[in-house]
Amino acid sequence: MRASRFIEIGVGFAAAAMIAVVATAPLGSRAADHLDAPNLASREDADINDVYVFQAATPGRTAIAVTTSPAAGIIGPIDYATNVRYKINVDRSGDAVEDLAYVLDFSAPSGGSQPYTVTRYTGVNARNLGQGVVLGGGMRGAITSLKDGAIAFAGLRADPFFFDLAAFRHVVLGAANGRTGFCDQPGPSGIDFFAAFNTNAIVIEVPNDSLSSGGGTIGVWATTLDRTTGAMIDQMGRPAINTVFNHTSADKEAFNVTPPSLQPTTGNFRSNVIGTLEALGGYSASAAGAIADILLPDVLTYTVGTKAAGPLNGRAPADDVIDVELGLVTQGAITTDCVGPHTYLSTFPYLGVAH
Amino acid sequence: MKIRVFALCLASIIVALATYVGSAPSSVGSEARVPMSLSAEAIQTAASAAELARLIGVFEARVKEHTDALDYLFLGKLYLQRARSTGDLGSYTQAGAALERSLALYPSDPDALAALARLRYATHDFAAAARVAKTILAADPADITARAILGDASLELGDYGTASDTFSGLATRFPSAAAVNARLARLAFLRGDDDLARDLADRAQNEARDEGTFGVDLAWYAHLRAQLSFDRGDYEAARNEEGEALAVAPDYYVAEAGFARGAAALGRIDDAIAHYERAIAIVPQPEYLAALGDLYTFRGDTTRAARAYDTVEVSASLATLGQRLYDRQFALFYLEHERSLDRALTIAEASLAQRPDAYGYDIYAWALYKTGHYTEAVVASQRALAMGTRDARLHYHAGFIALAGGDLDRARSELGRALAIGPAFDPLLAARARAALALLENMT
Numbered sequence: 001m002r003a004s005r006f007i008e009i010g011v012g013f014a015a016a017a018m019i020a021v022v023a024t025a026p027l028g029s030r031a032a033d034h035l036d037a038p039n040l041a042s043r044e045d046a047d048i049n050d051v052y053v054f055q056a057a058t059p060g061r062t063a064i065a066v067t068t069s070p071a072a073g074i075i076g077p078i079d080y081a082t083n084v085r086y087k088i089n090v091d092r093s094g095d096a097v098e099d100l101a102y103v104l105d106f107s108a109p110s111g112g113s114q115p116y117t118v119t120r121y122t123g124v125n126a127r128n129l130g131q132g133v134v135l136g137g138g139m140r141g142a143i144t145s146l147k148d149g150a151i152a153f154a155g156l157r158a159d160p161f162f163f164d165l166a167a168f169r170h171v172v173l174g175a176a177n178g179r180t181g182f183c184d185q186p187g188p189s190g191i192d193f194f195a196a197f198n199t200n201a202i203v204i205e206v207p208n209d210s211l212s213s214g215g216g217t218i219g220v221w222a223t224t225l226d227r228t229t230g231a232m233i234d235q236m237g238r239p240a241i242n243t244v245f246n247h248t249s250a251d252k253e254a255f256n257v258t259p260p261s262l263q264p265t266t267g268n269f270r271s272n273v274i275g276t277l278e279a280l281g282g283y284s285a286s287a288a289g290a291i292a293d294i295l296l297p298d299v300l301t302y303t304v305g306t307k308a309a310g311p312l313n314g315r316a317p318a319d320d321v322i323d324v325e326l327g328l329v330t331q332g333a334i335t336t337d338c339v340g341p342h343t344y345l346s347t348f349p350y351l352g353v354a355h
Numbered sequence: 356m357k358i359r360v361f362a363l364c365l366a367s368i369i370v371a372l373a374t375y376v377g378s379a380p381s382s383v384g385s386e387a388r389v390p391m392s393l394s395a396e397a398i399q400t401a402a403s404a405a406e407l408a409r410l411i412g413v414f415e416a417r418v419k420e421h422t423d424a425l426d427y428l429f430l431g432k433l434y435l436q437r438a439r440s441t442g443d444l445g446s447y448t449q450a451g452a453a454l455e456r457s458l459a460l461y462p463s464d465p466d467a468l469a470a471l472a473r474l475r476y477a478t479h480d481f482a483a484a485a486r487v488a489k490t491i492l493a494a495d496p497a498d499i500t501a502r503a504i505l506g507d508a509s510l511e512l513g514d515y516g517t518a519s520d521t522f523s524g525l526a527t528r529f530p531s532a533a534a535v536n537a538r539l540a541r542l543a544f545l546r547g548d549d550d551l552a553r554d555l556a557d558r559a560q561n562e563a564r565d566e567g568t569f570g571v572d573l574a575w576y577a578h579l580r581a582q583l584s585f586d587r588g589d590y591e592a593a594r595n596e597e598g599e600a601l602a603v604a605p606d607y608y609v610a611e612a613g614f615a616r617g618a619a620a621l622g623r624i625d626d627a628i629a630h631y632e633r634a635i636a637i638v639p640q641p642e643y644l645a646a647l648g649d650l651y652t653f654r655g656d657t658t659r660a661a662r663a664y665d666t667v668e669v670s671a672s673l674a675t676l677g678q679r680l681y682d683r684q685f686a687l688f689y690l691e692h693e694r695s696l697d698r699a700l701t702i703a704e705a706s707l708a709q710r711p712d713a714y715g716y717d718i719y720a721w722a723l724y725k726t727g728h729y730t731e732a733v734v735a736s737q738r739a740l741a742m743g744t745r746d747a748r749l750h751y752h753a754g755f756i757a758l759a760g761g762d763l764d765r766a767r768s769e770l771g772r773a774l775a776i777g778p779a780f781d782p783l784l785a786a787r788a789r790a791a792l793a794l795l796e797n798m799t
Contacts, residue, residue, distance in 0.1 A: 073402055176461060
């Protein structure tokens with residue numbers, strides 16, 4: 001889940017030099033700010049910002065992008081973690097359980113770059129990461145060709161996300177922060193908090209047939225896993241689900257480690273979605289329930305071979321998913337945050353060059 | 356009475372003797388400080404320093420274009436980060452201005468309040484830091500950031516009970532968090548449990564690496580280990596660990612000064628001087644200047660020593676944030692060099708009032724001793740040692756204070772303890788302690 005790191009950067013203190021310097025590093029909770037799980041705070045390099053799946057520039061191919069390390073270089077590091085596995089999950093059978101996975105594993109950085117490998121897992125191996133096929137490897141910062149027509153990129157890019165976070169905190173979370181609403185600025189635009197940040201981006205592009213034969217619908221989401229224990233660290237499908245619908249630290253933390261297939265039936269997640277929709281959108285319980293059934297399991301559903309229209313049919317970097325979600329959540333009362341897309345590349349790796 | 360006068364005479368003879376004895380030539384040639392090619396961590400550090408500069412420019416421009424609490428808050432935090440990693444005090448002032456703007460727009464923002472609390476802490480207004488942290492906790496008792504700041508401020512205020520409870524609470528919730536274990540390491544050191552302190556600090560550094568910590572934040576963990584090594588008298592380890600810190604962050608001034616201190620303790624005077632000069636070029640802290648002056652004194656270079664000491668005097672007269680941040684450094688300088696003793700006492704008294712921790716009692720005790728208030732000095736010194744902190748300087752002070760009070764047995768044991776803990780804790784003072792002990796032993 002896109003994390004609260006933007007509001008919290010590690011700040012240490014210098015005591016008088018007569019006694020030992022005691023500095024601090026970022027600790028636990030970010031609970032009040034960007035609304036992500038407190039226990040994620042210390043692992044910025046395993047923190048997933050966004051997931052995208054969209055048509056590639058070349059017909060018959062699909063791109064999947066996962067951005068990690070918020071405000072890479074300041075909050076999160078530029079180096080990828082070597083004790084984390086970065087996993088792209090794909091469900092092809094409609095049960096929100098992965099039956100295809102691409103996993104990136106990074107080695108120690110040196111000389112300003114980092115080697116990595118891409119491994120593909122299918123069937124039950126996609127879940128337990130047992131037997132996989134190494135598609136190839138590359139160096140951070142360069143486009144690399146893999147087996148079976150795949151290509152990959154991993155490295156620093158301009159963060160593609162765009163959002164008036166401050167206005168959101170006022171409008172949706174009731175923060176008395178001096179904003180009066182979306183689109184409250186003198187000009188036509190809101191304030192895009194994410195305009196200038198960088199992020200670490202993993203982008204893979206594969207032939208459509210690798211994902212689904214005959215233009216079927218897939219579900220895509222990303223997870224980061226502890227390499228040693230296999231434990232989940234973070235997870236994300238559609239944008240802002242955890243942020244908008246889960247309100248307590250406990251629920252957010254739990255959501256980050258609950259596999260999508262279990263999300264509709266475990267914990268408070270479904271009732272949280274319904275409650276939020278009723279409160280913010282005036283939906284009836286049954287209407288809210290129907291929407292909850294679409295939003296959970298939290299995976300990016302996408303019909304392969306079609307133009308993406310995030311967040312309900314894949315997600316392309318330029319898709320204004322915030323506008324769509326605002327409209328959905330408020331039942332049309334608010335339809336935009338007056339913040340538009342950044343500039344992107346029309347070719348792989350699609351995300352803009354780092355600032 | 357007679358014993359006390361005799362003891363005082365003894366003390367001054369010892370000082371004179373030690374200074375003479377201490378001027379022995381020494382030192383190996385300088386060695387390469389940092390390898391020619393940067394480590395991966397150093398590359399990351401340089402990248403993040405560049406990114407910090409870039410984002411400060413970006414957010415300075417943004418707050419000119421529009422008014423938004425969040426942008427002011429983020430800018431404030433960027434300034435705080437700059438202050439921390441470069442030692443630039445002006446960045447604290449800038450941080451304060453940005454946070455003030457943010458809070459004017461959003462007064463109840465727990466994140467802005469937390470940043471403000473950190474700023475207060477960083478500028479040594481510990482009572483204010485604790486107050487602001489408590490404000491946050493009143494609204495949200497589960498706020499971990501505020502809880503940590505409260506613990507940190509309590510530690511500096513000498514409220515070790517609150518600090519301990521706070522850190523233990525955090526440790527229960529986050530048993531493998533580097534930042535928590537580092538705090539516990541500091542607490543263990545203050546309580547005299549050096550082995551535990553070392554273990555926790557070692558753990559913390561490993562955890563920091565595993566957590567993806569980078570830049571000055573990561574270097575800091577090596578520096579923490581180095582400080583503990585130095586205080587334990589393991590000067591080789593201290594120097595190596597500061598070297599580790601510099602390998603991660605080559606411009607980390609506290610690691611430069613720590614490296615210098617370790618080198619001095621190992622008798623590598625040229626090396627020590629070079630590294631103190633480098634630290635001073637980045638941040639001319641009084642402590643570094645005084646240490647540099649002492650090394651020149653040790654070498655017999657009175658001209659350069661005087662220049663370093665004069666620089667301390669000049670900076671003491673500047674009415675800046677530095678006066679408050681370095682108050683104890685200034686006081687200690689005055690006291691060790693027999694200058695402006697009354698001023699030192701005033702500073703020490705004020706510092707203790709505002710920050711009644713063990714080291715506050717220690718500097719106050721030393722100021723009392725140097726100005727002839729021996730009875731009060733004994734009381735203050737005992738408060739300084741109440742937790743059993745194994746710090747050579749605390750025991751060194753206690754030893755001479757006992758000597759002035761005529762308690763020769765205690766003088767012997769305290770000076771002995773000082774040297775047992777830190778045989779080379781200070782280039783000039785360790786020699787004085789040694790000379791005093793030798794004379795005391797001859798007197799039994």
